[in-house]
Amino acid sequence: MSDTDMNVYRELQEHLDKMPVGFPATESGIELKVLKHLFTPEEAHLALKLNYMPDPLKKIYRRVKKTGISIEELEILLDEMYEKGLLNYGKSTSEKGVEEKFFANAPIVIGMFEYQLGRLTKEFIADMKQYFEEAFFEKEWNLTGIPQLRTIPIGQSVEHEQNIANYDDLRNIIENSGGPIGLAECICRKSKDILGDPCKKTDMREICFSFRSAAEMYHEKGLARLISKKEALDILEKVEEAGLVLQPGNSQRPMCICCCCGCCCEVLTNQKKFDEPSRFFATNFQAEVDSELCIGCGICVDRCNMDAITIVDDKSEIEKGRCIGCGACVPTCPQDAISLRKKEETIVPPKNTMGTYIAIMDKKAELARMEKS
Template identity: 45%
Template sequence: MTDLYRRLQQHLDKQPIGFPSTESGVELDLLKYFFTEAEAEVVLCLGLTHSRLWRIRRRFVRAHGRDIDEGALGEILERLWSKGSIRRSTRSPYGYSVAFLAIGMFEFHVDDLTPELMRLMHEYFDAGFKDEFFKGMLPQLRTSPHLKAIVPEHRIDTYDNMRHYVEHTDQKIGVANCVCKQGEALLGRPCTQVDDIEVCVFFGESDYVERGRGRYITRQECLDLLDTAEKKGLVLQPGNSLQAFCICLCCGCCCGVLTAARKFDKPAGLFATNYFATIDATACNGCGVCVKRCQMDALALDRERRTVWLDPDRCIGCGLCVTTCRPGAAKLQKKEHVTVPPRNLEMLYLAILAKKAGKARMLLNLLKLAAGARL
């Protein structure tokens, strides 16, 4: 049995967001949580891109040396999708593919979390997954500034202006409970910044809605959520693509991304962000409001000098310190060299895979995908 789950771990580790092994073997415990042995055998036959039932069945025969009834295979795949352990195409006849651990299986288990899963996730993040999650310079999420923090002379690009994106998108807009806030509450650590945890925004036809774990909302309801995020001190983290697939509204007490990043010495370098904050010490009155609102521990209050000091290596340019600074000491500056996100979700993950695998390996991977082989 252990050999089966090790093979599955190695298979998932080849994906853009991998599933690295650890000394403790906690990754195998996680896989056993998500998949029965029969389900693990099926997931071994899934790849990065969606595959139809007949192709998965053919891979199953090659991988395991025996056939599987098509009806039974379909039932396993639908059960896995319903649980949130794999991905499925939006239209029938359905295709199926692997889900990453994050963003993926963990988030898809919202409203179906257990303390056991949360303990395993925390252990795995500390044992090695956080290094995989933050590997490279192309993260899955980017940090977009709150619009109130942008001065008029700074033209904000549309991909960094979440209000503009919401106002002009032709996609459906939905919302689900925040899996991080929900999970921490299960461990006795409820969010200290918001009581209503239905704050994770998604765009387009959504598995969350089909699974009964999310709902569609109006454009205005989404804009109201962005306003609430600014008031409550939540960081805006949309999907890192021109066609945003989500907007996470993140707090420093629960968010797995922010809490894991804070453990690094220079977390600012782990985020895709085009802005950074500055503090004018001569204008600062030392009220300390910005220190409380910073989710990355980038600000420190100097009570003797009645001013605030900023660590640029920890600032991710969210703008939360700026929007409530009455004396105007905190300012948000645009970086000299800005990063433009990939066009869509598919291009994002192909770009991450290219950086992970290298050019030669990536060319081979593209040929495999074109031929319908699993990755």
Template identity: 40%
Template sequence: MESQNVVYRKLQEHMDHMPVGFPVSRSGLDIEILRELFTEKEAEIAIELSMLPESLDRIYPRLKKLGYTKDEAGSILDTMSGKGLIAAGRLLSSNTNNKLYSSAPFAVGIFELQQSILKQNVSKKILDYSLETFKDEFFKKDTPVQMRTIPIGKSVKRENYTATYEDMRQIISNTKGPIVLLNCVCREAHDLTGQPCRTSELRETCIALKNIALSCIDMGKGRIVSKDEVMELLDKFDDAGFVLQPENNENPHFICSCCGDCCGVLTMAKKFPVPAEYYSSNYYAVVDKDLCTGCSTCAGRCRMDAITIEDNIAVVDTGRCIGCGLCTSKCPSEAVTLYNKEKIKIPAKSHGELYKNILRNKIGTFGFIKVAAKYMLGMKV
């Protein structure tokens, strides 16, 4: 048992060095989660993987020390990929002639890869760990967050030019390759723990694009949908009261449609007294007092508890508002409008640039250069 504890602790420390880490939990939930997901053998192998993609040829010298043949190592890595424990294949590269493998972060990563295979025991532990510990790793001031909010587009005051990356429909129109619609893993976790979503019975609410869509197809997850169907779903999600949260770059690989009951990102954010300080959003809601009737439709749709009704007028707490636009799209008197923030946050150009920025903020420029040099020399990073 002691040797197992050592292996899982080493894996936790290894995962914690990634751009978005996996910090120690005071309650021990970090190790309990790893035990639920990884066998001891899989944990030993995962420790030998890098945060950056590598071929089996490059990885194998490290795995050979564990006593595996090259064929055995490749087979185990493929099995671990199928279990959502590591990143591999078209998740990392569309080049199928040179399969790559890497460590996967806890989230966005391993947790999301448990979609459709998540177990009840680990679900409760993951939900508890997220609110107890992981929220402070996911949300850090002055560090890019992995996801952002984009309003549907209704009732947005176009004070400035609205860039393509702020237009969800334009993002869908411009995306190349298949689009895959998946069940939400957060709602799956809540269903498994007897806490079903109170917002909606919809479960197919996560949209995979680009390499993530290709990987989902390879793994037999979700279903391929057309752009026209996605456009219709955006309206359906707005009707249901879902916050749209794409990956935080100009060309996102995924779009989550989130409720305030189940979404890990929203429930973690709500734990902070001023969530707007941590969130990546370029909008805030403003209520026209002359038009507001105090009907409380906006307050009921707000997923951040940012709106209250005072003297029959809706009042927005801008410290809690994340600019999602749910309050504006169904206001019967059109009293709520989204305005651009004074300081606009421009997302990273790509998936790779986003995580480079997160890592650079975490370990500094010198540490970032050191990681890049080790990787170029073929070393584990």
């Protein structure tokens, strides 16, 4: 590989790092190995001409036509990159019936990593894991205080007298999804299966939901099947019984919902390594124990995905700095000693995914100004 080809991966890393969900560098350079798994040098050069906001094919062509590529060749290359899970894609039809394609760079998460569902190798999984551990969560995910995902409680964990907003009610989100619902295998659990370390919480693998255009995209790529609302709600019930953490996209109309565990999920496993990881989660609830009712059976300890519960003097104690308010511990308590309580300050998520990305970009700009001053 020529020096020019080697340099393009560093240029691409720096380019992708300017997106709302960035791609920060590491001391080891593992991020370059990740990019080489995903992009050929030709694809990397083209990705440098794309934005995180979708651009029409003709606009992209104006940026690259000096290279001698025809618009037909460009369209083929962009289509191939989309099929490989490197780009996001959309299309629109004009009043005259003319179809126009749009392309944008996909973020590393949620995006390129998840789109490799049908292309996983042990080497790629190992390199992604190293990248997550070295840089992504500390330097990117936790940077702005506006995560891509939020945590909402499982249905049985919130007492009826507590008002719960529609965006904190997963059944409401599914019922009002407004379009196709996709169901895909969990990329994290599938990765662990390939590495020979299967999930300790559940045997379910088809467990990741997508909605509307995201569902159509996953289905088009062969990564998800389309399901009814009834099947989605039935799966949700099994997810809650298994004690998994519900993490939809951090908006009032999420495009996806992850059903996560503390042994496989890259978000939970990496965040657990920090002190007081709850500060990095967008959640409106927190668990508390009634010590007079608690008998110290330890069921809640096993159910907790964040290692937030311990038994002290035969009573369960919850470490507030680790509790993310998922409610997995509540419905299985034989004494009804654990409950979820709303936090005093409510976090209202952005209205949609683009609103989340704009909020992240605004916060990054604010942090950059503060660093310069």
